[in-house]
Amino acid sequence: MNAPFKLRPYQQEAVDATLKHFRKSADSAVIVLPTGAGKSLVIAELARLARRKILVVTHVKELVEQNHAKYQSYGVQGGIFSAGLKRKDNQHQVTFASVQSVAANLEQFKDEYSLIIIDECHRVSGEEDSQYQRIIEQLRQHNTGLKVLGLTATPYRLGMGWIYRYHYRGFVRSEEDKPFVHCIYELPLIYMISRGYLTKPDLVDATVAQYDFSALAQNRFGEYAEKDVNELLGKHQRVTRAIIEQVMELAVERQAVMIFAATVDHAKEITGYLPHEQTALITGATDQGERDTLIQRFKQRQLKYLVNVSVLTTGFDAPHVDFIAILRPTQSVSLYQQIVGRGLRLDEGKKDCLVIDYTGNNVNLYHPEVGEKKPNSDSEPVQVLCPGCGFANIFWGKTDAAGQVIEHYGRRCHGLLGWDEENETAAHEQRPEQCDYRFRFKECPHCGSENDIAARNCQQCKKAIIDPDDQLRDALKLKDAMVIRCAGITLNANDRNNTSKLKITYHAEDGEELCESFDFSKPAQRKVFNKLFGRRLANGQAPQEFSRLDEVLAMQAVLPAPDFVIARKKKHYWQVQERIFDYQGSYRKAYEA
Numbered sequence: 001m002n003a004p005f006k007l008r009p010y011q012q013e014a015v016d017a018t019l020k021h022f023r024k025s026a027d028s029a030v031i032v033l034p035t036g037a038g039k040s041l042v043i044a045e046l047a048r049l050a051r052r053k054i055l056v057v058t059h060v061k062e063l064v065e066q067n068h069a070k071y072q073s074y075g076v077q078g079g080i081f082s083a084g085l086k087r088k089d090n091q092h093q094v095t096f097a098s099v100q101s102v103a104a105n106l107e108q109f110k111d112e113y114s115l116i117i118i119d120e121c122h123r124v125s126g127e128e129d130s131q132y133q134r135i136i137e138q139l140r141q142h143n144t145g146l147k148v149l150g151l152t153a154t155p156y157r158l159g160m161g162w163i164y165r166y167h168y169r170g171f172v173r174s175e176e177d178k179p180f181v182h183c184i185y186e187l188p189l190i191y192m193i194s195r196g197y198l199t200k201p202d203l204v205d206a207t208v209a210q211y212d213f214s215a216l217a218q219n220r221f222g223e224y225a226e227k228d229v230n231e232l233l234g235k236h237q238r239v240t241r242a243i244i245e246q247v248m249e250l251a252v253e254r255q256a257v258m259i260f261a262a263t264v265d266h267a268k269e270i271t272g273y274l275p276h277e278q279t280a281l282i283t284g285a286t287d288q289g290e291r292d293t294l295i296q297r298f299k300q301r302q303l304k305y306l307v308n309v310s311v312l313t314t315g316f317d318a319p320h321v322d323f324i325a326i327l328r329p330t331q332s333v334s335l336y337q338q339i340v341g342r343g344l345r346l347d348e349g350k351k352d353c354l355v356i357d358y359t360g361n362n363v364n365l366y367h368p369e370v371g372e373k374k375p376n377s378d379s380e381p382v383q384v385l386c387p388g389c390g391f392a393n394i395f396w397g398k399t400d401a402a403g404q405v406i407e408h409y410g411r412r413c414h415g416l417l418g419w420d421e422e423n424e425t426a427a428h429e430q431r432p433e434q435c436d437y438r439f440r441f442k443e444c445p446h447c448g449s450e451n452d453i454a455a456r457n458c459q460q461c462k463k464a465i466i467d468p469d470d471q472l473r474d475a476l477k478l479k480d481a482m483v484i485r486c487a488g489i490t491l492n493a494n495d496r497n498n499t500s501k502l503k504i505t506y507h508a509e510d511g512e513e514l515c516e517s518f519d520f521s522k523p524a525q526r527k528v529f530n531k532l533f534g535r536r537l538a539n540g541q542a543p544q545e546f547s548r549l550d551e552v553l554a555m556q557a558v559l560p561a562p563d564f565v566i567a568r569k570k571k572h573y574w575q576v577q578e579r580i581f582d583y584q585g586s587y588r589k590a591y592e593a
């Protein structure tokens with residue numbers, strides 16, 4: 001049995017990475033390939049190579065069918081187990097199944113499976129009672145050595161974050177457990193486009209009109225409430241109308257248009273402005289039969305416009321789509337890539353795909369996913385080298401006109417220690433250790449070790465670390481304590497006779513001041529200063545050990561200022577007791593609204 005298709009080089013690499021990984025490890029693994037990279041061929045090849053029973057599951061019947069067809073094109077027979085496709089056959093060596101149907105018939109899966117492949121595996125949650133986990137559990141009962149492989153284009157989900165923990169290029173995505181342990185292969189979208197495997201997107205700014213969702217409140221994952229979005233859009237019907245008029249104008253030269261709406265109400269409004277006989281609307285409420293018919297008619301080019309509300313982001317495949325209009329907010333690069341990906345499949349005569357974002361999302365299609373909520377609208381992904389291990393981290397941050405990083409929001413380095421790049425070994429031998437370098441940190445008052453700014457207990461000595469909010473609240477209650485919101489610091493040589501004494505003045509926004517001195521001729525005081533200020537230089541990107549006062553004065557413009565300073569009254573002066581850096585609690589910082 002020969003492969004009827006020659007795998008593309010990267011598909012072969014993905015297959016090789018899988019074999020290599022499972023030879024060494026029983027940990028679950030993920031392969032990340034952009035939409036349109038031909039995941040079904042990778043699955044077919046893995047299924048072809050397997051000697052024992054394997055199960056390929058996914059959440060939509062279209063993908064079950066697609067994966068099965070690719071496998072059968074090798075000239076072999078595979079089974080389909082899917083109520084939606086009216087077939088329940090798991091007697092072949094390879095079974096293609098829908099997750100719902102397997103979960104509903106677990107008792108029928110009592111054979112020994114060596115591998116389960118989950119397509120669109122970003123849908124797997126870590127929860128034990130989810131359908132996916134119940135299936136894995138069932139198969140494990142009959143083979144404790146079951147291997148679990150996931151494939152996805154978007155290994156990141158708003159609300160859950162990264163779906164895996166360790167990346168084969170030597171970094172971690174999360175300090176906590178995730179549904180999958182390792183990412184063993186990944187290909188960026190730009191690779192696919194620049195090599196001509198995908199259509200080039202023609203990214204155009206919306207000129208006619210734009211929504212502005214920025215005033216709406218976001219939840220902690222960066223999502224908006226549907227009610228808020230509807231209310232905002234309800235006030236901007238003229239904008240929607242103008243946008244759709246432009247879409248129709250530009251669509252004259254296009255074959256097929258997909259429009260992504262923000263809510264169901266919004267989608268209905270949009271549909272109302274489009275030519276009735278050429279338009280279909282698909283929402284989560286559209287029944288399966290009608291949905292199939294509409295998609296069929298769209299693929300046969302009887303319909304030109306397909307309006308949808310986040311239901312056609314995965315498993316939908318109409319290669320002739322050459323215009324994507326985005327009218328919904330998207331905070332994640334992954335989701336944005338999924339949407340744009342609908343228009344990037346190659347098709348005969350298709351030169352590019354027009355992509356217009358009418359929402360000012362400002363998502364860069366080629367940017368990596370940072371994995372944290374964007375802290376503010378002018379942040380962008382920046383690369384920050386770890387002073388500890390040299391790993392190139394990607395964090396949210398800001399750059400100057402020359403592209404230099406002037407600020408970043410990273411907390412801890414994501415690099416893995418003892419990483420052997422050639423063999424990618426560390427990750428496979430055992431759970432590798434994450435670099436402990438922290439860009440922002442809270443020092444433990446008991447043992448002096450550095451902890452995350454949100455830590456409640458010291459990672460080293462396990463003792464409780466006082467919460468800055470408690471510190472502030474307690475100090476504010478005391479008559480002999482003074483708390484200032486620090487708006488900046490100034491440095492001076494303290495004393496003409498003593499050239500090594502540094503005076504720091506902390507300025508409050510209202511003009512109040514607190515001062516303290518560090519004598520650089522005394523090693524203990526030098527050490528405290530360096531721990532407080534030198535270590536935090538350039539947000540921890542470029543820490544420095546100062547040994548002389550003049551070195552400090554030369555760098556004064558870039559020394560960090562704390563957010564709060566707490567002092568206690570000593571007979572005739574205020575003695576600084578705490579300087580709180582990188583504060584994230586509920587008290588207002590200087591100049592914040």
Ligand SMILES: [Zn+2]
Binds near residue numbers: 386413435436
């Ligand atoms: Zn590091």
Ligand SMILES: [Zn+2]
Binds near residue numbers: 445448461
């Ligand atoms: Zn400690």
